[in-house]
Amino acid sequence: MLLDPAIGLDPQDMLETAEESRGDESYPDREAARAAKAESWAGVPAALVDAEVEAHLEERDGTWRWRYSRAALVAAWGEMAREAVVPPAGHPTLIMPATGADFVSEKWLEACRTELGEQLTVIPLDTGHMLYLERSAEVAGHLRRFLEG
Numbered sequence: 001m002l003l004d005p006a007i008g009l010d011p012q013d014m015l016e017t018a019e020e021s022r023g024d025e026s027y028p029d030r031e032a033a034r035a036a037k038a039e040s041w042a043g044v045p046a047a048l049v050d051a052e053v054e055a056h057l058e059e060r061d062g063t064w065r066w067r068y069s070r071a072a073l074v075a076a077w078g079e080m081a082r083e084a085v086v087p088p089a090g091h092p093t094l095i096m097p098a099t100g101a102d103f104v105s106e107k108w109l110e111a112c113r114t115e116l117g118e119q120l121t122v123i124p125l126d127t128g129h130m131l132y133l134e135r136s137a138e139v140a141g142h143l144r145r146f147l148e149g
Helices: 011-022 030-040 046-056 070-080 106-119 136-148
Strands: 057-060 063-066 093-096 120-122
Touching (some): 030 046, 030 063, 093 106
């Protein structure tokens, strides 16, 4: 089950994104941090943005920062630039691309269709990349039906 998998992305774009990710990201207060998260998570319900703030925002040295490893984030952008691998034949696969994001290429989906045939299910969702947050119940329903198969 692949939810808008960010794989096989343009290496130059990923290098630029990784470089941007290295810089310090801090906010003067919780409200500014929450507003930035809400903007980057357009479509995600306010309650889930609030939960993210509660779980992952911390005050350090007089400013507010998200609690995550910048080194891990830079490494992740590099992994997303690797060639996209098609799931192996014989494995039922569900792919849910977010049509409001551009992480899943039609070329890769076609390669998946060729390799997997009837064992591939593709369910595009009209959401941004955070589809599991934007449409939690709908995504969960698709996952449940796929698993019950």
